[in-house]
Amino acid sequence: MDAQLPLALAEWLRAQGHTADHVFELLSVDAPDQAIWALAQDQNRIIVTKDRDFAIWAADRRSGPQVVWLRLGNATRRMLMEWLEPKWL
Structure with missing residues (x-):
């Protein structure tokens, strides 16, 4: 999960049974896109x-x-989750 998305999304994905990590959990906060890729x-x-x-x-x-x-x-964490949940499942 990239830096533009909240850590809560990785937590939500884990709660759904997926293996998920936020980029901040794996790389430095200022990691370039190439490093994430x-x-x-x-x-x-x-x-x-x-x-x-x-x-x-x-x-x-x-x-x-x-x-x-x-x-x-641009969306709050709550708005993001409400938008994503029915599409993801």
């Missing part, structure tokens, strides 16, 4: 993001991690 690729992880760059990278490259691009504008 490399980590996901090396560890066979999926990137859940609001960052369009990851979606572009995934579309342009033949190999690499899967990307779930959440296309939602």
Whole structure:
């Protein structure tokens, strides 16, 4: 999960039975997108993001991690969860 999403989303995904970590749990707070991409690729992880760059990278490259691009504008944590929950399950 990238830096633009709350840690609570990783916690929610874990509560749903998924293995999930927030980027802040794995890399430094200021880790560049390339480091996040490399980590996901090396560890066979999926990137859940609001960052369009990851979606572009995934579309342009033949190999690499899967990307779930959440296309939602600025939202509170509660708004994000209310928007995402019915779509995720």
